[in-house]
Amino acid sequence: MISVEEALEKVLSYVDVLEAEEELILDSLGRVLAEDVRSTIDIPPLDNAAMDGYAVQAQSTAGASPTSPRVLRVIGEVAAGYITKEEVGPDTSIRIMTGAPVPKGADAVVQFEETDEEKRKSAGKPLSEISILRQVERGTNIRVAGEDIASGSLVLNVGMALRPQEVGVLASLGREVVRVIRRPVVAILATGDELVDIKDPLPPGKIYNSNTYTVAAQVIRYGGVPKILGIAKDTIEALEDKIKQARDADLLITSAGVSVGEYDVVKDVLARLGEVTFWTVRMKPGKPLAFGVLRLGKRRIPHLGLPGNPVSSMIAFEQFARPAILKMLGKKDYAKPTIQAKSESRIDNKDRRRIFARVRVTKREGQFFARLVGPQGSGILTSMAQANGLMIVPEDKPGIEVGDEVQVQMLDWSVEI
Ligand code: AMP
Ligand code: MG
Numbered sequence: 001m002i003s004v005e006e007a008l009e010k011v012l013s014y015v016d017v018l019e020a021e022e023e024l025i026l027d028s029l030g031r032v033l034a035e036d037v038r039s040t041i042d043i044p045p046l047d048n049a050a051m052d053g054y055a056v057q058a059q060s061t062a063g064a065s066p067t068s069p070r071v072l073r074v075i076g077e078v079a080a081g082y083i084t085k086e087e088v089g090p091d092t093s094i095r096i097m098t099g100a101p102v103p104k105g106a107d108a109v110v111q112f113e114e115t116d117e118e119k120r121k122s123a124g125k126p127l128s129e130i131s132i133l134r135q136v137e138r139g140t141n142i143r144v145a146g147e148d149i150a151s152g153s154l155v156l157n158v159g160m161a162l163r164p165q166e167v168g169v170l171a172s173l174g175r176e177v178v179r180v181i182r183r184p185v186v187a188i189l190a191t192g193d194e195l196v197d198i199k200d201p202l203p204p205g206k207i208y209n210s211n212t213y214t215v216a217a218q219v220i221r222y223g224g225v226p227k228i229l230g231i232a233k234d235t236i237e238a239l240e241d242k243i244k245q246a247r248d249a250d251l252l253i254t255s256a257g258v259s260v261g262e263y264d265v266v267k268d269v270l271a272r273l274g275e276v277t278f279w280t281v282r283m284k285p286g287k288p289l290a291f292g293v294l295r296l297g298k299r300r301i302p303h304l305g306l307p308g309n310p311v312s313s314m315i316a317f318e319q320f321a322r323p324a325i326l327k328m329l330g331k332k333d334y335a336k337p338t339i340q341a342k343s344e345s346r347i348d349n350k351d352r353r354r355i356f357a358r359v360r361v362t363k364r365e366g367q368f369f370a371r372l373v374g375p376q377g378s379g380i381l382t383s384m385a386q387a388n389g390l391m392i393v394p395e396d397k398p399g400i401e402v403g404d405e406v407q408v409q410m411l412d413w414s415v416e417i
Contacts, residue, residue: 003395004319004354007281011291011320014277014302017330018250021182025170028162030223031180032330037156039173042146046101048080051141054093054115054130055106058138069116069131078103093130102142109141110134149173161331181330186219186321187249188212189229189242191257191266192308197231210381211255211313215306218317224251224325234263236272243269246303247296250328253321256308258288266290266305274303282395284353285312285378286319309378315356315390318409337413339389340405341368347393347400355393358383361408363416370408388412 002010020034049055056072064070072093078084080099088094088105096102096109112118116131149155155173156166162180170178195209196202209231216226227249232242234257246252257266258279267290270276274294281289290305304321306313323334339361347357359370373386389408393400400406 001280001282001287002278003282007278007289007291008320008323010277011302011304011324012327012334014291014293015251015324015327018182018184018328020179022177023180025167025175025178028170028178028180029164029167031162031183033156033158033160033162033166033178034181034330035179036154036158037170037173037175037178039149039151039153039155041149041173042151043149043172044143044145044147046083046145048099048101048143049096049109049141050098050143051109051111052097053095053109053111053141054132055088055096055103055109056093056132056136057088057090057106058108058136058140060090061108061110061132061135064132064135066133069133071129071131073129074127076103093132095127095130107138107142108136110136111141159330159332181328184224184250184325184328185227185248186224186325187227187229187246187252188215188219189239189246189252189254190231191234191239191254192231193234193263195231210310211306211308214310214314214381215253215255215317215321218314218321219253219325222322222325223329234265236265236269239265239269240273243273243294243303244296246294246301247299249301251321251324252294252301252303253306253317254303255306255313258290258305258307260288264288267292270294270303270305274300281316282353283316283319284351284355285309286316286356287353288312289316289320291320307378310381311358311378311384314381314384318390318411319356336409338392338407338409339368341370341389341391341408343391343400343402343404343406344369344371345391345400346402347372347391349393349395349397349399352395352398354395356390356409357393358387359389359391359408360387361389361410368408370406384411 075092076086077095078100079097084103094103114134190209190212196206219226232238257264270292276292279290288307294301294303326334358373389410392407
């Protein structure tokens with residue numbers, strides 16, 4: 001039986017970063033950039049006003065104060081989006097709005113509040129002249145052309161994952177599309193004679209196929225594209241038939257049929273169509289776990305055979321499928337956010353495996369606490385719905401006592417908890 005780390009290393013050694021594709025910038029969110037993005041323009045394109053006010057020559061405000069204002073003639077007005085032909089001289093100014101290009105001759109903007117504009121307006125006086133109440137330096141309230149992005153500069157680097165701010169930067173460069181690593185297609189196949197699709201009525205002795213939907217939701221959450229292959233019966237023929245439909249996928253995930261029972265034929269099919277790299281991992285839940293590579297036509301497709309129990313399937317997905325998807329997407333960091341907490345529960349580790357125990361983490365007075373969420377049977381999927389973390393019991397520890405410091409892998413990560 002191999003360790004979680006060894007198993008993960010094997011899985012990752014069989015998947016590679018996928019090719020790049022052109023994508024609309026909004027569809028690039030969360031994806032990894034496959035090109036260096038340079039700007040062909042200055043942003044902002046021209047020197048412009050950072051405030052509503054009056055564009056002036058700084059030198060003409062020398063000595064200005066509320067008690068000794070400098071009066072300037074107002075020769076025009078310019079709003080954002082327009083360029084004025086008027087030129088500011090030593091005795092003149094132009095009324096200017098935030099974002100409007102600074103007129104020729106001007107080298108500073110005096111904001112409205114530093115003028116007598118309000119007073120003039122309430123006195124019904126025209127704005128043909130304005131009193132400047134403060135001396136300003138050159139450059140005051142002016143955003144310089146190219147101060148955000150200079151034309152020709154490298155703005156975004158290959159390999160970075162795009163967040164909303166990077167999507168915005170691309171838009172500000174006028175980019176409609178961008179090259180990013182494509183999403184992996186993950187084929188999902190449930191196996192088991194007892195399974196019924198959610199669209200069908202439930203006959204006695206059968207259960208609904210939930211794993212397909214949990215796994216598909218996990219695939220979507222981590223950036224992959226699920227391709228649902230349905231349900232295969234527990235026979236080699238039925239399985240082989242369905243598995244062939246995974247030909248175009250980047251990864252095949254099956255659930256169930258990997259234990260030692262008579263009907264557990266997944267690993268037999270894996271051995272027939274390819275090779276089994278490992279089977280069984282020193283973890284709990286999730287010990288029966290098969291991984292290998294299928295030869296389908298000319299392609300070699302990694303195949304992760306998850307256990308059938310819904311909780312085991314989910315947890316094994318988090319440990320192995322998630323990193324594989326992230327690697328294919330070109331991401332660098334595969335580790336789940338992990339925190340240190342104080343355990344509020346006892347856990348026995350009799351058979352010395354790595355236990356991933358379902359817990360609820362809370363934060364009180366700056367300290368994290370982790371408490372088991374109730375029955376830990378690996379068929380009890382609602383316990384996953386109550387949990388926000390997986391407490392890790394190391395394989396070399398006999399158990400966890402109340403008050404022990406433990407590591408918790410967070411299923412959901414919010415600083416508030
Ligand atoms: P197996 O690994 O085939 O022995 O299955 C272990 C347990 O998981 C059994 O109780 C199965 O009924 C259950 N199981 C298997 N596949 C699914 C599925 N797709 N959805 C829900 N439960 C499942
Ligand atoms: Mg079964």
